[in-house]
Amino acid sequence: MQTRPPRLFNILVVVASLGYFVDIYDLIIFGIVKNPSLTDLGLTSSADLFNTGNFILSMQMAGMLIGGIVWGVLGDKKGRLSILFLTILLYSVANIANGFVTSINQYAWLRFVAGFGLSGEFGLGVTLISEVMSKEKRGLGASIVSGIGILGAVLAYVVAERFSWRTAYWAGGGLGLVLLFLRLAVYESGMYEKTKAQKVSKGNFLALFTNKTRFRKFLFATLLALPCWYTVSVLTINAPSFAQDALRITGTVKGSTSVMLHYTGAAIGSFLFGYLSMIFRSRKKAIVLATSCIAIFTIAYFSLFDAAPFMLYLDLFILGIPMGGLWAIFVAAASEQFGTNIRATVTTTAPNFVRGATILMTFLLGTLTPVMGLWTSGVIVGVIFIGVALWSVFLTEETYGKELDYVEEIA
Numbered sequence: 001m002q003t004r005p006p007r008l009f010n011i012l013v014v015v016a017s018l019g020y021f022v023d024i025y026d027l028i029i030f031g032i033v034k035n036p037s038l039t040d041l042g043l044t045s046s047a048d049l050f051n052t053g054n055f056i057l058s059m060q061m062a063g064m065l066i067g068g069i070v071w072g073v074l075g076d077k078k079g080r081l082s083i084l085f086l087t088i089l090l091y092s093v094a095n096i097a098n099g100f101v102t103s104i105n106q107y108a109w110l111r112f113v114a115g116f117g118l119s120g121e122f123g124l125g126v127t128l129i130s131e132v133m134s135k136e137k138r139g140l141g142a143s144i145v146s147g148i149g150i151l152g153a154v155l156a157y158v159v160a161e162r163f164s165w166r167t168a169y170w171a172g173g174g175l176g177l178v179l180l181f182l183r184l185a186v187y188e189s190g191m192y193e194k195t196k197a198q199k200v201s202k203g204n205f206l207a208l209f210t211n212k213t214r215f216r217k218f219l220f221a222t223l224l225a226l227p228c229w230y231t232v233s234v235l236t237i238n239a240p241s242f243a244q245d246a247l248r249i250t251g252t253v254k255g256s257t258s259v260m261l262h263y264t265g266a267a268i269g270s271f272l273f274g275y276l277s278m279i280f281r282s283r284k285k286a287i288v289l290a291t292s293c294i295a296i297f298t299i300a301y302f303s304l305f306d307a308a309p310f311m312l313y314l315d316l317f318i319l320g321i322p323m324g325g326l327w328a329i330f331v332a333a334a335s336e337q338f339g340t341n342i343r344a345t346v347t348t349t350a351p352n353f354v355r356g357a358t359i360l361m362t363f364l365l366g367t368l369t370p371v372m373g374l375w376t377s378g379v380i381v382g383v384i385f386i387g388v389a390l391w392s393v394f395l396t397e398e399t400y401g402k403e404l405d406y407v408e409e410i411a
Helices: 012-039 046-078 080-098 102-117 121-132 138-150 152-162 165-185 190-196 212-223 226-236 239-247 256-281 283-301 309-336 343-372 373-392
Strands: none
Touching: 012 046, 012 080, 012 121, 012 138, 012 152, 012 165, 012 226, 012 283, 012 309, 046 102, 046 121, 046 239, 046 343, 080 102, 080 121, 080 165, 102 343, 121 138, 121 226, 121 309, 138 152, 138 256, 138 309, 152 165, 152 256, 165 212, 190 226, 212 309, 212 343, 212 373, 226 239, 226 256, 226 283, 226 309, 226 343, 226 373, 256 283, 256 309, 256 373, 283 309, 283 373, 309 343, 309 373
């Protein structure tokens, strides 16, 4: 059992960062190759690309929503590391298979399976970081993992630009298999090893809903991160549609470039807001700042009428900075709010519930657009989800510097 917190840059942080790097590559690759892959499978109209793309994205997020529960529970019951191996193997195989699809149905179901596997990587990795690092540096450790990992989207862009969309999926699956070997160098959390010997309920997902205090903590800890996937799934992945149909951008806007720039900003934001959280000695202050910045640059996004593509790209890049910061701090804060016996459950389910909210976001966007138009629909969805997040952050507890070596008393 480890008796002293490791240095900030250690084998666990390095491997967790590389793991999330592959995770983000495989998670975001659909957003980058959406239009060329769907066109290759026979779709031609902008309406079909928009609607079918959102449907497949929702299938991927549904897989993540379900997988987040399954892997989180198993992470608390069986250990963080053994479950990580299973998740990596599953999403790697699914992404390789994605490169062989010949129909929309095959595509959608394989994205569901890939999402199911991808849902465990980040949460379980951050759980390990939280439990082995010092209380002062664990937030920055999670931010490093997030910041380096988010750059996987940049690699996805580079591969997709130079090779076919099928090769891009094969490359992602291959990277996942390589990651399996790197995971052999990582050790299990000492806190978890100690908890294994205790006769306490572990990985009890329902316990989050049977106690009022736990439910409130879990609910608000999850809702505060909703703007992250609003900026990704609504504003960034659908940037070509907004540019053409809502903002009258004077030129072509590519989805792949939009995603790459947004995630580049997110990588910067993960480091920046992780550092700010440490300077502020507060998770909540960093989260409020990040969410407020997202609101400001979302307003700027919807004001870019008749602008050049460069201006939309610039806004998406800047918007990515607070998005990445909010995502990194949110996951660290969620991990810090619960005991060791359900920490992996929370840290894995919370981000995947946020990702799963993409289903509701895209449903609302698709339902409102024929009635109100794409611009108005996008604004309404943004007001709802950013507003809920700002309300939620003020109802969450401050967790900076909190001791984590305890268990939840579950009846």
